[in-house]
Structure formats: structure tokens, C-alpha cells
Amino acid sequence: MRVVWNDALVLCKQSEKKPKSAELQKIVITQAKQTEERAWLSEVSAIALQQSVADLETAFKNFFDSCKGKIKGRKVGYPKFKKRTNNQSARLTRGGFSIKGNGVYLAKIGIFKPIWSRKLPSEPSSVTVIKDCANRYFFSFVVEINPDLVDAKSHSIGIDLGIKTFAVMSDGTLAQSPNYKKLDRKIRRLQRKLARQTKDSKRRNKTRNKDCQTA
Template identity: 50%
Template sequence: ADANTAYRNFFASLTGKRRGRRVGAPRFRSRRDNRQAIRFTRNARFAVTDGRMLRLPKIGDVKLAWSRDLPSEPSSVTIVKDASGRYFASFVVVTTDEPLPELDTEVGIDLGLSTFAVLSDGTVIESPRFFRRAERRLRRAQQNLSRKQKGSRNRAKARIEVAKAHARVSDARTDWAHKHSTTLIRENQAIYVEDLCVTGLARTRLAKSVHDAGWGMFTRMLEEKAARYGRVFGKVDRFFPSTQTCSDCGRVDGKKPLSVRTWTCPCGAVHDRDLNAARNILAAGRAERLNACGETVSLPA
């Protein structure tokens, strides 16, 4: 079914019937991640039993650790085996998301490395640094793998241990991002962040810290949850001088090295670097939102 859809989109793109960017020819999926998956549709007659077990054709009843109740009857289920040997069941269901009650609060977020984020209201979210904390354990697991003979059973066992160690880091980071993004969505009507070039930053000497922070995943969660629950999410241009601009008078005071954490504007205002940037991101996000609505906006000179 997936191959049929892929070829249909490919030929429709060639003939011009499909709008949008051109779709390439179907290719075999990469096997780098050692991930396996199989999908059962309704025609396969899978079922969720009264005992909350998953009945699969030619396999039988499979016991599940349910993360949540299904909101509706599933149309398909995909069984996934990840690199660490864990199995997951992913159901396709129909949901109806209700928007959250409207609020008057809006927030700008300045993402960083020393602290994960500083909000325009002064709240500081510390960086969890999951990879840094697990780096020693990951190194030992990788060294143990490198000592094993290729093709041996012990090497296969060591590979799974490495995959499990990375999975623990990834799961902890994802869980942390979900909890904090949900809190921000619940407590604010509008959220504005800077449109960071994560790909470019990941090519610098800060690459390990940038990947460990997970900015892209966090902002994607904010955007998806905002659309789901009727909130406003906006990105401010990455070239906007949020760090250089005084949030009180609007004066642009020039570039500042990362070592400068506080600075004084000629108007007399003393700014924390990250807090000032978060306030400027909030102001710029509001201005873009009002301009999109056709309202007149006046910013500090």
C-alpha cells in the first residue's frame, strides 16, 4: 500500500497533476537505524480484546503496557521494534481536540545553552543536559562494543546495550520536552521564539551541546500543540537583533560576545542578556502578529 501511494504521487508529480514540490521516485528505506516495523489494517482483523490485549493475526494475543486509552476505534496498528530491542504498538485513531480557554498572557522565549530557556516574564528553565550526564556511561558501553569480535554473539549483545543507553537519553529528553512544552501551552495564549538555524549551529564547535539541547524538537512540539489547542505560536526572524536591542528604549547597541551576560544601555537601563532578548522576542512577535491582522503597530524609535 505504501509503495502504491509512493508511485502514484511520483507519477502525478511527473505529469503535473500533483501540486507542490516535485516528488522523487520511491527508494528502499535506509537500514541505518536497525528499526523494523509491520502494519496491520482492518482487513488483517487485528483487535483489542476485553482483557486489554492486542490480538494480531498469526501471532495471537500480545500483552501491552498501555500509555493511554484509545479515544476511538483504531483503523490500523503498527508494531515497531527499535534498535534496543523494544516493541511498540502505534494505533491510528480519530481524535477531536478541544481548544483551551483563552488567556491574556503571552510569552517570549530566548533559547540558550547555559540555561535551556529564559522567558520574558523572568522565568529561567535550566538545561537538563541529558547527554552530558550520561556521557560516561555511553562511552563505556561503546568501548565495550569496540572490543567485541565482529559477527560474534557478544558483539550483538554489546550493540543492544549501546542502543539501550542511547534510548534512555532520548526518552528522557523527549519526556522533558513534552512536559515543559505542555506547561507553556497551558499557561500562555501566545508563544514566540527565535527562528534559530539549528543545522548551522550543529556544524560549529558547540555541536554536541546544540544536539543535546534539542531546540528543534522543543519548538516543533510547541508549534504542534499550539495548533491543536487553539494557541498562537510565532517565530521571530533569526536576524532580528534581540540581544543588541534595549527592551526599554529600543536602541540597538551593537554586537556583544557571549561572555557579556549583562550590559548597560545609554538610557540607564541595566539588562540581563537573555532576559532582554526574551522581552524583545515577545515585542517582535506581537508586532508581526498585529501586522498580519492589518493593525497599526508603533515600536520604540
Template identity: 50%
Template sequence: MRLRYGFRLYPTPGQRVALARAFGCARVVFNDAVRAREDARAAGRPFPSAAELSRTLITQARQTAERAWLGEVSAVVLQQSLRDAEAAYRNFFASLKGQRKGPRLGAPKFKSRKDARQSIRFTANARWSITPTGRLNLPKIGEVRVTWSRTLPVVPSSVTVIKDAAGRYFASFVIDTDPAVDLQRMPDAEAGIGIDLGLTHFAVLSDGTKIDSPRFLRRAEKKLKKAQRELSRRQKGSKNREKARRKLARAHAQVTDARREFHHQLSTQLIRENQAVAVEDLAVNGLARTRLAKSVHDAGWSQFVHMLEYKAQRYGRTFVKVGRFEPTSQVCSTCGAKDGPKPLNVREWTCPACGIVHDRDHNAAKNVKQAAGLADSACGAPVRPEPVLAQRDEAGSHGSPPNARAA
């Protein structure tokens, strides 16, 4: 399986200047590629090929006075920026044809120097390396200090350097894991578990375990409001406003990091202890338009379910999504009698058929397990995970880049 491992970088002031130069050059090449394609479309001509764009926007452009500064950064960074533009158009057309899951994508847009998140990518052709002292040696940038929170299991195929809205730098390494080794990392397990996700309790398991909701956003709300007020008082374009913006971004990053770390620890624990995991396919987008929107976003159910899914695939566990229209809160898990819909304030109810008193969430978790076919067995033998493309979400522990993916 192809994954990403994220680590915090601490560049020197000179290296930050070099990284800013590389970010800017990559952005210019991306925008030039978008402009070339849009000009061709407006003129009724075919889109220029990747080879043609590389020749005109990089090789020839570096020889002109207007674009001579492109030679100050690694050519691989510029080539990868062109590939990003090509991928953006490929995804756009696939979305138009209905060949891509998720909401319809818009046409690629020009990048701005004011974008909160910036990144550049180095492949093996760039000849980047990790020094014996543990620093990341990047071409035309230098040896950057890295905080290694774990060891890389194999030699990475590429590294992406990311600067987030809070001004933090990260290195994201792409690695290909060995499925046989991954299967050996997890202990044997036979149990199957059903999970009911909620707001009062983040998760209730079919064995009766209740996991409290940390409510990271709610707990930090006072601090965030104060930082937001400070930002609104600063004059636009001033250095003090930029300081206030970064302070607010750091506060939001702390909430995001804490939530992600909680999701990683809980999902790894559930995958480690169970051979099969079942969860309800919630309509998160619909719930996010209700009065519970802030609490729903604070819980981060989609991120947690995504972690369960890819970790189950990696470590040979079975993962099942139960349909969102399954009446898990209406059916008695003991006798199977259906009692009808219930308002959210009803936390306990008595089955009219068998007289059993149910905790609403625990009963729903048991129904999720039964609906997934996990009630009588461990739901089959281990499944060997297939390799998948590395997403932009990163792996890592606390302080890793946005949407981090854990090992």
C-alpha cells in the same frame, strides 16, 4: 485530526519469535517489490502495478516451495509492506519533481535483516483486537501484554508493531480525534506568548520566564562513552557484541525518551496557557554545522517546535513562525531602535536610544511576539484544526517509540 498513540509491548519469548518471523516476511516482500520495479526499469518496461505485485509476490509466491513460509504470517502484514514500497517510490518521484518539502529523497533501497528498527502494520482487515483483559490480540502472533499509559479516545483504525534498536517493542495505534472534543479539552486562554529558544536557557518567554536547558545528552555523556568503549572491544559477530550494542542503544534511548518527555510537557503547558504562540524559525541545519553542534542536537529545537505546531492546530490555538532573518536580537523591544549584531557572549545590552537595559534573550522573545503581531491582542479567534495524516512519530509519554506524538 489523525494521530498516533504509542504503548509499550511485552511479548513472550514465543511471541518474539513470531514477531521476528513477521518482520522478516514483511522485509522480504518489500525487497521483492523494489527488485521487481528495478528490473522493470532496467529493461525499459513500465513499473508493475500494485495489483500485479500483490498477485505475483504474495498470492503466487506463497504457493511455491521457495516462498511457502510467507503463509506463516498474516496476509495483511504482507500487503501493507507492498504499500510501504509503493509509498516510498511515490515520495521519491514527488521529491524529484520538487513536489515534496524537505531534502531530496533517494530511490528506495533494500532493507536488511540487521536494520535497527523493524515494524509491521495491521489494518482492520487483519481483525486484530484488544481483549477484555487489556491485551493486544494479533493474528498468528497471539495476545501480547500491553502497558496502557492512557485510554484510547476512540477505536483505532490500525496498529503498527515496532521493534527499536534497544530491543523494545511498541504498539502504535492510529486514531481520528474529534475536533469539537479537542477544543473542549483546553481551557479558554487570551494571552499570547513569544518564545526565544537558546542553549543556556532552553527557552525564554516574552513574559520573562526562563526555562533551563536540561542537557540530557551532556549529563549522560560519560555513561554513553563507557558503553561505546565496551562495544568497540567486543568481537564483531559475537553474542557479547550484540549485548553491548543493545546496552548502548538503551542508553541512547533513555536520553531520547527524557528529551521527548520534556518537550511534550513544556509544549502542552504553553499551548494550554496561551491562545497564541510565536517562535523564531531557526536555521537548525546551519547551526548543527558549527562548534555548537552537540548542544544544538541536545536541545532538540525542531522536535519542540513541531510539537507546538501540531498541538496548536489540534487545540484551536494560533501558532506563528517568525522569519529567521528578523533582527530580534538587534532591536530594542521598548523603542524599536536597531543596535546592530552582537556576539553570543553579550547577554545584556543597553539601548543607545532610550537607555533601557535589556536581557538579550528576554528582549528577543518580546521582539518575536511583536513580529508575530501578538503584542496588542490574542491574535484572533480559535482556529478549528484540520485533519492531517498521522506521521510515524508517535504520541506518548516516557518510554514511547522514537519521534512520539502526544495527545
């Protein structure tokens, strides 16, 4: 969760030596629940709160490993604070969620009826609940599959990328290049409107949501 992540990050910035994950959880979750400002954390699944601190721990590990050259490629930056207007996410492991028929049960929240994009191939080990900048919610599941059951040869296909035709597949299928002119004009119009509106106003937030949905 954004609040727990940010509270833990503040402590890390203020400390000479980064506190361990268990110490951070004790301060920003257990002790924070006893305060008036963070009492509402008791209404949230403990698994989601603990996972937020664990994700911050992973972010720091990746940052330190990148500084030491243990991670190849682009340098991993120092963990940043999460903003309310940015994409939000909460990850739940087993015990914090379950699949019930066509619904998804989230601990301390209830059952949701999502529009499934595909059938899950196996029982998920975790789920990430994502809220984008347009206030839309998505479920992303982690599942395990048996690689021996996947026939790589039957799914192989050659792709030739072009300009006039976006892609030509080896089986003869053509993928035409999309035309973004109309969409680009709409985005430009919304961004001009956004720039004229008062920051943090209801009208500006409404326009920002439309801009996110368009993009």
C-alpha cells in the same frame, strides 16, 4: 514486513518498468508462499504482508513526486532495503488487529498486554508494530478525533527557549536543560567496545542492544 519489502524492491530494481502493486503482491506473497524458502509467509497475517507492499508503493510515489517537484522541501530518496539490525515495523489495518480489554490482538499471533502510555480517544483504524534496534516492541495507533471537541485556546502556551534554562513557559513553568555528560561517557564506552568486537557475534549484538537502549 522486511522480507516482503526487500523482495518487492528487488523486482522493482530488476524491471525496466516498475511493476504495479497487485503484480508485486502476487509474486512476493502469493507465489512466494509456494516456495520452500518463503513457505513461512503462510504463518503471517496477509494484511501485514499486503501492507508492506502498499508502503513500498507509497515510498516510490513520494520518490517520483519529489523528482517531479510535486513535493516541497528536501528531496525524497529512492526506497532502500531494510536491514535486520535496523528498526523493524509492520502495519495492520482493521481486520488484522483488535482491542480486547487492555490487550491488543494481532492476527495469527495472539493477544499482547502492552503498557499503555495513554487511553485511546477513539477506536483505532490501524496499528503499527515497531521493533527498535534494542529489540523493544511498541504499538503506534492511528485514531480519529473530533476537532470541534478540542479547545485550542485552553491549550495554548508561550515558550521561550534559552541556554542555561532550556525553556520558560508563559505560565511561569521552567524546564531545566538536561545534563548528558554521564550518558555521553557511557555511549562512548559502549561504542569503543562495539568497535573491538567481531561483526555479527553474539557479544557484539548484545553490546549493540545496550548502546541502542542507552541512546
